[in-house]
Amino acid sequence: MTLRVAVIGGGIIGTAVARLLAREHDATVTLLDKEGHLAGHQTGHNSGVVHAGLYYEPGSMKATLCRRGVGLLREFVDEHDIAYDECGKVVVALDEVQAGRLDALHARAVANGVPGARLVDRDGLHDIEPGATGVRALHSPTTAIVDYPAVTRALGAQLTDAGGEVRLGHEVTGIADRGTGVCVETMAKGASDGGEYDLVIACGGLQSDRLAAMVGESRSPRIVPFYGDYFVLPRExxxxxxxxxxxxxxxxxxxxxxHVTPRVDGVLTLGPNAFLSLGRESYGRRAPVPADVLDVVGFSGFWRFAAANLPAAVRESRTALSSRQFVAEARKYVPGLDTSGAVRGTRGVRAQAMGEDGRLVDDFVITGTDRVVLVRNAPSPGATSALAIAEHVVAEAMARRSRR
Structure with a gap:
């Protein structure tokens, strides 16, 4: 019998999940997103970096799915002629204390199988990146940049080509397992709508904890939003x-x-910083969103986090309050940057999952039942890993159904 599936969330992960189900399983797939276009939130508001796997605990889901995801992503962009630039990355130490930390970072890179990762001295750094300054660096030659919204649109096109449906402008307002199926209620153009499905997979990003609450799961880990500003330099x-x-x-x-990051459209960006956002989807300098603010201030985990990270708050507040301080941070690493023409770019909002103990949830988290699968946490390298996360989530969903 054909499986009726709803996937909630039209970011790169949700679209990749829906596309995989439609192409490789006997399923009718409906992708639901409240925005008028795909990639409207985190996917469309990030730096475009394709991470190679330097930072992640060996054996973690992040490490495993990042490396798998890079390979799948590279194949996909080649197939669809999407801009991709393997420009490489240097992680730069400004002093000997920082230089000492690079050994552990390099060891992780080697354990994770990052191609070509190597430590270089001051002269080696200058050979790779003449404009950068530092006493030592870790070079990752395969770290790349890509157009993630273009990837998401191509995934969406493959979904519809395979017979799936994309319903934009449909905000999910309720999810209920009725025993015979899962009812998903939506709101579109002010009118209620809905449907019943055999399987629901929620990839809600900034709203993941609220979607989980709809099916009776704990709100913890809670999403605490942190915004990240970017500055864009003139093309020259x-x-x-x-x-x-x-x-x-x-x-x-x-x-x-x-940090300093080029984009595939030919401009150079500085950023992001990280500071508490007063709205989960506040990409401009808009008024606070009361429901989002109350979610944070009423969460004991946030206050534990804040108490343990006062130095970090001071550091980030400098770049949040001062454009001059923001660009000065980048010039520590690339002194020759002419930042006089820097203008504010797109703001991103990070869906940071946080536990009741105030600790940030580091690895990917997938929970749920045999009928409702929830992607609770998919931070960076979530976009890099999206195609591999889709494989993992779909396999997990099918395995849960087979165990019923």
């Missing part, structure tokens, strides 16, 4: 770097810090 500044220039992760801080 693209030549200031050959690839990406990143700082060394500091274990005292939960977020990486400002």
């Amino acid at each position: 500044q693209r030549a200031a770097v050959r690839g990406m220039v990143y700082p060394v992760p500091d274990p005292r801080y939960p977020f990486l810090g400002v």
